[in-house]
Amino acid sequence: MKYYLPAFLFVFLMVCFPDPAQAQHIDSKTNPPNIVIIFADDMGYGDVRALNPLSRIETPALDRMVAEGISFTNAHASASVCTPSRFGLLTGEYAFRTPEAARGIGGFTPPVWGTNRISMATMLQNAGYRTGIAGKWHLGLDWLTRDGKPAVLDAESGHSNVDYSQPVQVGPNDFGFDYSFIHPASLDIPPYVFLENHRILDPEVILTTDVYPRRREDTEFSWDKKHSNDQAVYWDKGVWWRQGEMSPSFRVEDCLDEITAQGLAFIERQSAETPFFLYMPLTGPHTPWLPSEEHKGKSGAGVYGDFVMDIDQVVAKVKEQLRRQGLLENTLLIFSSDNGAYWPEEEILLYGHDSNRGVRGQKGDVWDGGHRVPLLISWPKGIKEKATYPGLVSLTDLFATFADLLDQEIPEGAAVDSYSFLRVLQGDTGFVSRTEMVHHSSSGMYAIRTPEWKFIDGLGSGGFTYPGRLEPEKGGRGGQLYRIGEDPMEKDNLYADYPRVVEQLKAQLEEIKNP
Template sequence: MKNWFRVSLFILLILFRGSDLLGQGFDPQLDPPNIVIIFADDMGYGDIKALNPLSKIETPALDQLVAEGISFSNAHASASVCTPSRFGLLTGEYAFRTPKAAQGISGFAPLVMQENRHTMARFLKNAGYRTGIVGKWHLGLDWVTKDGKPAVLDAESGHSNVDYSQPVSAGPNDFGFDYSYIHPASLDIPPYVFLENHRILDPEVILTTEVYPIRKENTEFSWDKKHSNDQAVYWEKGVWWRQGEMAPSFRVEDCLNEITAQGLAFIQRQSADSPFFLYLPLTGPHTPWLPSEEHKGKSGAGLYGDFVMDIDQVVAKVKEQLQGQGLLENTLLIFSSDNGAYWPEEEILLYGHDSNRGVRGQKGDVWDGGHRVPLLISWPKGIKEKATYPGLVSLTDLFATFGDLLDHELPESAAIDSYSFLPVLQGDTGFVSRTEMVHHSSSGMFAIRTQEWKFIDGLGSGGFTYPGRLDPEKAGPSGQLYRIEVDPYEKENRYTDYPRVVEQLKSQLELIVGQN
């Protein structure tokens, strides 16, 4: 009798535990959540009002995500520029392990991923998800050309050898996406076209300069003019794009709206009968800064800040669409950015707005401003209380976290730089998922951080902040060491004070980088 009671009690406890997990949305077999990743382009942690009370930008939709979910105060992109960061997100692997993916690429570059590459989309598709990407791809495409040679842009004429009447021979649909509607690269890089399931829409291309004047009467050059040549459209600071081919119906100023509309249409085609995954990488607030008329002049951070308000509105529209279809409750809604904001010291002084909220550097840099990003996760069914997680997290970690959430084992050799932080979503903000992380700048300068230290294998920013690289002085340090635990702004180089720490971290970094 006593044994029977114990067994019955044990069974009841198991059932109660399972019911509780299901109530929290954590049952991977019976109730898998939808997953939507909204991925901003060049947006800083400090732009979001709820993460930075001194922000000069109103971001009500993003503030609401903070209020109803989990915000990560120590989250980092796997690199500080577009292509390697996006590669890391989708593969769960540092981009430097795949040389083609380790740097920024043009819109005509071939695929940077191998054909058999495991991706988050492929994994979720195999787990029963309908998968889609709508927005900026920037991982290369295998274009079909008129002369059979690799795709190339002639910088002088603005024309390429691409045959736009033909679908690309390889692209996102080959890596687990059931549906794709993409712009090839950043919105200041040609070609300016949309591709739906690898086929170019409106393929009779023209040049951007046939629609847009290169200069306006009141054009004044600013610090960002260095990124464009004399043939590029340049109207004012932040409002420029390179000359090149463009679909006749494509309009640069409407690109974000088109991506948003197609993303909402993808959600509209879904139902509660089957889980779905939408990767929604936006083209803003990356240059060109072309905010909507609704938000122009409404922020305290110039055109950039106005454009961030458009990004906030995208979040609001996605939530509204999910809510209207009864899908929001069981949707894991994730917002992040591919790297820190391109926001130099001149802009901080001009507007009194610190887009990267105090940390040193900006996009491209090996310093934290290059790669610390906002990471917000909301899930009404699974996350019941607001929380802030201070632990170290990389965007590569989303892959393993999804696997853990669904109780699906990752394929062998997949997502090797991904560490699950599922317990954080379950309420354990003291959980430690990783103890170190490698950073990778735009020029290939590496760093490694632990909870206490950050070692940078070189001098300078490694990126867009001057000086990018410095030669060591005689008897001076050849690298940088910051006690990040007490010096989060990387102000005091302790390289010569702690030679053993330098030696240890340098060896650790070389070991990880050498594991290709």
């Protein structure tokens, strides 16, 4: 026997108890949320205590984000190093589609993308948002030079031909940001200057070694010395930066605090009348590991772990600023990292801390340790209950998710590798937004994964873990194939056992790379 609700009762229930996904979608258009992305540099999934009970680092602010929102257990950066990962986040595209963006770059490299490209910030501008960036750019700048030639650093002297008295000709403000306060690249790469809206602050530069000695009396070289030459400042494992020009007022140890202060100041200038987007790409915990006095010696993972505690504090400060202004309730707060941690086996054994928790490899690698990242999203007004999402997500997907949230149409040809997971934010943790993903290592080794398989088109890590690349033996395996769900450590190479799967995935990878 079937039972039918009277029409008036049905209408009453629909009005009083609307479908949560539909209600959320309507609300996000009439009262769009502020969006803040805090983007750590070289921080591992396993550093967050709530994601890894064995973490030797206390992360109370990030743990609170996990408790209040959605944590993604299978989220990946689009590449395993800085520049291509940041490009993917802001454009919704794999960086290999733009060759200039597909590799690591220095501080004097020109922009890796054209000003005609639609970025996430541009899309949000078009939706009525005020947009700002405070932090590490690392996507190239168009510097003016004293000799009219392309900007270049002389590695021996540490000097460049840049005219710091002139604004850069192309920078973040040309890619959708109303306001920008940036450091050009990583904090171990010159020049060591801040730029506000394309103008260099304190442009009368000196050399880093005018302020910092190259060595200290207690300096001992470690595994990371290979990344710096004899002209670089190298004090200890993780505590080093390359020789180069620096503003007289710039201090490497204060960079994270200055970026945080500028991000908080941007929030302070906002109000509930106009939605805003703030992108905060932090310079830590990337080298140099320079934790605050407050956190020195406080973690169980050495100086790196102490520095991660500073990153956690940035999250706490941002939330408190939003709360003071009455903006927290309707702010979509996202925390992630540009790639996995640079945390080799030596450090895991030394501290008993697995920064990339339970997966193989580290930053730079095509193995999951290179690109699996923490992704935490909270939004008090829109996400009411704690949830965990196990589905496949790329950081490129934030672009389409925001567009979907705000009912913005993505122009044809833009954000082609971005898939909306808005339904996950609306509570549907069974939703599948994508069924495959391409991974890209620091040396240009590629992989493709599906829910069951991960195929790597080459041998070795493709990155920083030894061996980076191996030539196949005659008649031997030419690549790697793993049942990734059952074998997250990528130990059992089934390449020779499933030739048809290899053939199929290789063809699928090539089709995505060369459509």
